[in-house]
Amino acid sequence: MKKIYKRLSYKERVIIETLLKENKSKNYIAKQLKRNRATITREVKLWVIKPTDIYKADLAHSYAVDTNKYKHCSDKINDNPRLKIFIFRNLILGTSPELIAGRLKIIYPNDPTMSISHESIYSYIYRHRQTKLAQKLIKLLPYHHHKRRKQRKFGTKKTRIKDQVSIDDRPDHVELRLEVGHWEGDLMIGIGQKSAIGTIVERKTRYTFIVKLENRKSETVTYQFAKILNTLPKYILKSMTYDNGMEMANHQWLTNNTGMDIFFAHPYSSWERGTNENTNGLIRRFLPKGTDFNNVTLQQLKAIENNLNNRPKKVLGYKTPNEQMLQEINKHKGCL
Numbered sequence: 001m002k003k004i005y006k007r008l009s010y011k012e013r014v015i016i017e018t019l020l021k022e023n024k025s026k027n028y029i030a031k032q033l034k035r036n037r038a039t040i041t042r043e044v045k046l047w048v049i050k051p052t053d054i055y056k057a058d059l060a061h062s063y064a065v066d067t068n069k070y071k072h073c074s075d076k077i078n079d080n081p082r083l084k085i086f087i088f089r090n091l092i093l094g095t096s097p098e099l100i101a102g103r104l105k106i107i108y109p110n111d112p113t114m115s116i117s118h119e120s121i122y123s124y125i126y127r128h129r130q131t132k133l134a135q136k137l138i139k140l141l142p143y144h145h146h147k148r149r150k151q152r153k154f155g156t157k158k159t160r161i162k163d164q165v166s167i168d169d170r171p172d173h174v175e176l177r178l179e180v181g182h183w184e185g186d187l188m189i190g191i192g193q194k195s196a197i198g199t200i201v202e203r204k205t206r207y208t209f210i211v212k213l214e215n216r217k218s219e220t221v222t223y224q225f226a227k228i229l230n231t232l233p234k235y236i237l238k239s240m241t242y243d244n245g246m247e248m249a250n251h252q253w254l255t256n257n258t259g260m261d262i263f264f265a266h267p268y269s270s271w272e273r274g275t276n277e278n279t280n281g282l283i284r285r286f287l288p289k290g291t292d293f294n295n296v297t298l299q300q301l302k303a304i305e306n307n308l309n310n311r312p313k314k315v316l317g318y319k320t321p322n323e324q325m326l327q328e329i330n331k332h333k334g335c336l
Helices: 010-021 026-033 037-047 057-069 081-092 097-107 118-127 132-140 218-229 251-258 270-286 298-309 321-335
Strands: 182-189 196-202 208-212 239-242 261-264
Touching (some): 010 026, 026 037, 037 057, 037 081, 057 081, 057 132, 097 118, 097 270, 118 132, 182 218, 196 218, 196 270, 208 298, 218 251, 270 298
Parallel strands (some): 182 239, 239 261
Antiparallel strands (some): 196 208
């Protein structure tokens, strides 16, 4: 008689999550559930590959139920389990669809089956937003909107900033982060679009400047950026990658006064300045949305800046951005 396979229940997945948190082995979990070890291994490996990956019982169960329910619905995500799991695993870690799409391009540059736009990820999530799985995924999105906002069309509109140099023309070695001196810049906007602060992050060391601004005029922004950047040695000022905000319309003046080449990311491609975007997210822990930056003092901004620059980072081998930047400066002095 053919053995009938019984799918894992929600209760069993909760037990798996609990025992994984207690660092129990897959073999131990299998014995507790009276399941084949291969079943537990297959379930866990679906979600946990790296030590930073998290197994969540509710999401894993909703995924299993919906995958079975919609197995005959054809689309790029449903048809590709490897892509589907990559997306879900990163959503669990709090990664936005924009950054997920960007990371896929970097990790799988020559694999079209692992390439997808962030809009396609959003569309997949919101297409069946009444399902339990979609509701859980929506809660993992940065803004938790239960209805997808209509997106502005772009691509045919000409840029308003003159003499832009696209990120496509940025030297390839900048992407590798092998040398210090390449920065990413942005503005964080306060409540009512009436106030702003500038953020500048060095790509290799993650060293961060937070810039107090009186207004968002291009002359003000570029002057304040140049003022703070010019406190550093010239060999640390090689390039800056910025978005398409009009505050950088005066970019040629910034180049003339710092020696930095300015490159512009593609519209609505925040992942191309992923280091800056991640740093802005950290700053929002101190200055949440709805903050009036006009009421934030320079001393408060410097305290946040110091906190970020003296916080150890795994990507830096548990060094702080400040330590990494000093190491780069001392390395240069040793070469003189």
